[in-house]
Amino acid sequence: MILPLASGVFAPVAPGDRPVCWAVTGRLGGSSVGEFSQANIAPHVGDDPSATSRNLNSLAALVGVKGADLALMQAAHGSSIARVHGAGTFPGVDSLITDRPELGLVAMGADCVPLIFCASRExxxxxxxxxxxxxxxxxxxxxxxxxxxxxxxxxxxIQSVVGPAICGACYSSAVDRRELIRSFSQREVAEAVLRSPGGIDVREGVLTQLMSAGIEPVVVGGCTYENPKTLFSYRRENRTGRQGIVVAMCEIQVPS
Ligand SMILES: [Zn+2]
Structure with a gap:
């Protein structure tokens, strides 16, 4: 069983709203062994499929849904969004959105930033x-x-939870990559990402984007590179698993 780094519930804030459950995972708990030990949730990294499948079932259970009702993505490092009406793996997108109460949405990473949103509508x-x-x-x-x-x-x-990612001190990067970020991002976002000399801190950039949209996120977990016992890091280990974040509407009854 996967042991989450943190989990929680966003209570309803508007009429017609429902509580939304989320959980952030690391390496702990789970069925995977070796470099994928223990809680790898990514089917595409070379792990034993039966172990990954058990881990995904456990991930789903953290937010009260079935493993067969998870929506995953094959991230493409772009800005395409899938409007999700059923479970499965969605290729070529980096964002999933749904209003379906039976589904759990998953973002994974092993240095990149996984995050979720819960958006209330009157x-x-x-x-x-x-x-x-x-x-x-x-x-x-x-x-x-x-x-x-x-x-x-x-x-x-809109509420948000941001999971673990590599920090700017651990993610040194070529000058051209930093220049691209400087040229194509809003100034305050680029400043946040490039604050570490010679490095890239994507999570600081994401947090700046959220704050400038008026969203104060819950932030879970530290630097993936610096915490080998609890977090997967692609840049540290190359062949490794993925942690992640899952979100679903939950059945919990909230007193009115
Ligand atoms: Zn670090």
């Missing part, structure tokens, strides 16, 4: 979203695109 079911964002996602604007889509679809109050 008199309607909430929207939930899971997003994957690396440095290319910062340049492509996947976080802003997702927030804009949630607002177009009626979101009046």
């Amino acid at each position: 008199g309607d079911t909430p929207l939930i979203s899971a997003v994957h964002c690396g440095w290319k996602g910062i340049v492509a604007g996947v976080v802003e695109a997702t927030i804009a889509e949630l607002r177009v679809r009626g979101a009046t109050h």
Whole structure:
């Protein structure tokens, strides 16, 4: 059974709203062994499929849904969004949005930033979203695109949880990559990402994007590179698993 780093519930804030459950995972718990030990949730990294499948079932249970009702993405480091009406793996997107109460949405990473949104709508079911964002996602604007889509679809109050990612001190990068971020991002976002000399801190950029949209996120977990016992890091280990974040509307009854 996967042991989450943190989990929680966003209580309803508007009429017609429902509580939304989320959980952030690391390496702990789970069925995978070796370099994928223990809680790898990614089917595409070379792990034993039966172990990954057990881990995904356990991930789903953390938010009260079935493993067969998870929506995953094959991230493409762009800003494309899938409007999800059923479970499965969605290729070529870095953002999933749904209003379906039976589904759990998953974003995974092993240095990139996994995050979720819970968007309340007056008199309607909430929207939930899971997003994957690396440095290319910062340049492509996947976080802003997702927030804009949630607002177009009626979101009046948006909450967010941001999972673990590599920090700027551990993610040194070539000058050209830093220049791209400087040229294609909003100034305050680029400043946040490039604050570490010679490094890239994607999570600081994501947090800046959220704050400038008026969203104060819950932030879970530290630097993936610095915590080998609890977090997967692609840049530290290359062949490794993925942790992640899952979100779903939950059945918990909240007293009115
Ligand atoms: Zn670090």
